[in-house]
Structures are given as structure tokens and as C-alpha cells.
Amino acid sequence: MNNTINNTRRLVTSRGIHLLVCSLSIITSIPLVFIIGKVFFEGIHNLNLQFITKPTPNTFNAMIAINNGENIPGGIANGIVGSFIMLILASIIAIPIGILCGTYLAENRHNKFAKCISYMTDLLQGTPSIIIGIVVYAWVVIPSHGYSAIAGSIALAVMMLPLIVRSTEEALKMLPDSLKESSLALGGSYGKTILKVLLPSASGSIFTGVLLAVSRVVGETAPITFTALGCSMVHWNIDQPMSSIPLLIWQFYNDPILQPLVWSASLFLLIFVLFINISAKIINNKSKK
Numbered sequence: 001m002n003n004t005i006n007n008t009r010r011l012v013t014s015r016g017i018h019l020l021v022c023s024l025s026i027i028t029s030i031p032l033v034f035i036i037g038k039v040f041f042e043g044i045h046n047l048n049l050q051f052i053t054k055p056t057p058n059t060f061n062a063m064i065a066i067n068n069g070e071n072i073p074g075g076i077a078n079g080i081v082g083s084f085i086m087l088i089l090a091s092i093i094a095i096p097i098g099i100l101c102g103t104y105l106a107e108n109r110h111n112k113f114a115k116c117i118s119y120m121t122d123l124l125q126g127t128p129s130i131i132i133g134i135v136v137y138a139w140v141v142i143p144s145h146g147y148s149a150i151a152g153s154i155a156l157a158v159m160m161l162p163l164i165v166r167s168t169e170e171a172l173k174m175l176p177d178s179l180k181e182s183s184l185a186l187g188g189s190y191g192k193t194i195l196k197v198l199l200p201s202a203s204g205s206i207f208t209g210v211l212l213a214v215s216r217v218v219g220e221t222a223p224i225t226f227t228a229l230g231c232s233m234v235h236w237n238i239d240q241p242m243s244s245i246p247l248l249i250w251q252f253y254n255d256p257i258l259q260p261l262v263w264s265a266s267l268f269l270l271i272f273v274l275f276i277n278i279s280a281k282i283i284n285n286k287s288k289k
Contacts, residue, residue, distance in 0.1 A: 039263060043267030043268075050075055051076065052075055061074070062074075062258055075264075076245060078232060078234045081236070082244045086228065086244060087217070091210070098163075098213075099206065101161075105165065105169045107172070130223070132158050136223065140227065156220065164213050171206050171209070172198055183197045204284065220246060221250050224246065224247050252265060
């Protein structure tokens with residue numbers, strides 16, 4: 001009799017907790033659904049081929065188009081090109097440094113210097129992006145006497161570093177010790193063991209961390225404002241001011257005539273970030289298998 005009562009209590013408790021978790025999950029997803037729905041339905045009207053391939057329109061042409069009942073001409077091509085260039089440059093800077101630093105932390109986890117570097121990495125990860133932008137402005141923009149895509153890339157690279165370092169460190173820590181011991185026992189040097197055995201074995205998780213780092217910085221506005229400044233034209237000169245999609249969203253918001261483009265630019269950025277995150281999930285699942 002007592003066993004039956006206990007089993008009934010456990011069943012009721014289990015179902016109650018399951019219902020509570022499901023309810024909280026639904027409540028948590030409601031804001032996300034409303035945000036995505038609002039951005040989608042407001043931005044889908046102007047999201048077309050011209051919006052992706054044309055540079056930012058000026059206020060005068062946009063005002064004429066609105067008065068004639070037409071869609072605002074132009075788009076965010078300058079922001080797309082600028083974001084692409086700065087992300088590529090930032091990745092070139094951050095990925096090698098981040099992987100090397102993460103490898104050092106994983107291989108020297110009990111070293112005092114490694115512990116200090118690990119603490120500094122956590123501190124850098126928690127630093128507000130606007131402070132990073134101001135520091136890069138003082139270190140790069142002022143000495144070079146001008147805003148540029150290079151300065152913007154350095155700011156984004158600094159923000160990407162902690163995520164790449166942590167993903168590399170954790171990926172290497174998950175590898176069995178027998179993998180390294182087997183390589184060393186077969187006569188491989190310590191350097192070749194890391195480069196040809198450990199890093200390739202953890203490449204899936206490391207690449208996932210890189211993609212997550214890219215998705216983390218692709219929506220940043222403050223550091224780009226202080227370093228790359230922005231540009232209304234499409235160009236490929238990395239030593240000149242350059243725009244990005246988040247920066248264009250901020251500029252559209254500050255211009256009452258161009259405010260309708262905020263939603264379309266936000267939708268494009270949201271789709272891009274979603275694509276990166278889905279790719280990271282797929283790569284992570286394949287690496288686990």
C-alpha cells in the first residue's frame with residue numbers, strides 16, 4: 001500500500017515538474033517569437049534584390065520616393081561589403097592567436113601564468129564593446145590619423161578572441177589523454193602531436209567556436225562607430241572609413257526619412273546571424289558523431 005502511494009506521488013511530482021518546465025519554456029520563447037515576427041512582417045516589404053545590391057540612399061531621394069508612394073531606392077550593399085571585409089580581417093587576426101592561446105591554456109592548465117591568462121580572457125570577455133571601441137580608437141585611429149576598416153577589424157578581433165580561446169581550450173580538454181600519449185609513444189614530437197593530432201581531432205568544436213565568435217561580433221555597433229565610422233559608398237579600401245550593417249541600422253534610425261529601412265536591414269542581419277548559428281549547430285553535431 002505504501003509503495004503504491006509513493007509511486008503515485010512520484011508520478012504526480014514528475015508530471016508536475018515536466019508541465020512546469022514546458023510552461024516556462026513556452027513563456028521564455030514568447031518574446032523571441034514576437035521579436036522575430038515583428039522584424040519579419042515589418043522588414044519583408046523592402047527586402048529584395050535591390051536592397052542587397054544597392055548602396056545607402058540619400059535622404060532627398062528617399063523623401064521623393066515616399067511622396068510618390070514608392071519604395072525607398074537603394075539598400076545596404078555598402079554595409080554588407082563592409083561587414084564582410086571587417087569580419088574576414090578580424091578572423092585573420094583573432095583565429096590564429098585564439099587557437100594558440102587556447103592550446104597553451106589546455107596544455108598548461110596548472111601553470112600560474114596560464115591561470116593568469118585564463119583570468120584575463122574572462123575579464124576581456126566581460127568588457128563592454130563600447131570600451132573596446134574607445135581603446136582601439138586611442139591605439140589605432142588616432143595614431144593613424146583616420147578611421148578605417150582595419151581599425152574596425154582590430155576592435156572586432158579583440159571581441160572575438162575570448163570565445164575562440166575558450167572554445168579551443170575546452171575542445172582540447174575533452175580529448176582523451178591516450179590520444180596524445182599514443183602519438184608521443186610512436187615517436188612524434190610534442191609540436192607535431194599538437195599540430196597533426198590534437199588540433200585536427202578537435203577541429204569541429206574549434207570551428208564551431210569560431211562561428212559563434214563571428215555571430216557574436218557581427219551585430220556590434222559601438223566599436224565600429226569609434227573605429228570604422230561608416231561610409232555611404234561601396235568600396236574595398238581597408239585603410240578608409242567603411243560601413244557595416246549594424247551601423248547602417250543605427251544611421252537609419254536617426255534619420256526620420258530612412259527609418260522604414262531599419263526593419264529590412266534588421267531582418268537581413270537576423271537571417272545572417274541565424275544562418276551562422278545553425279551552421280555552428282550542424283558542425284558541432286557532426287563533430288560529436
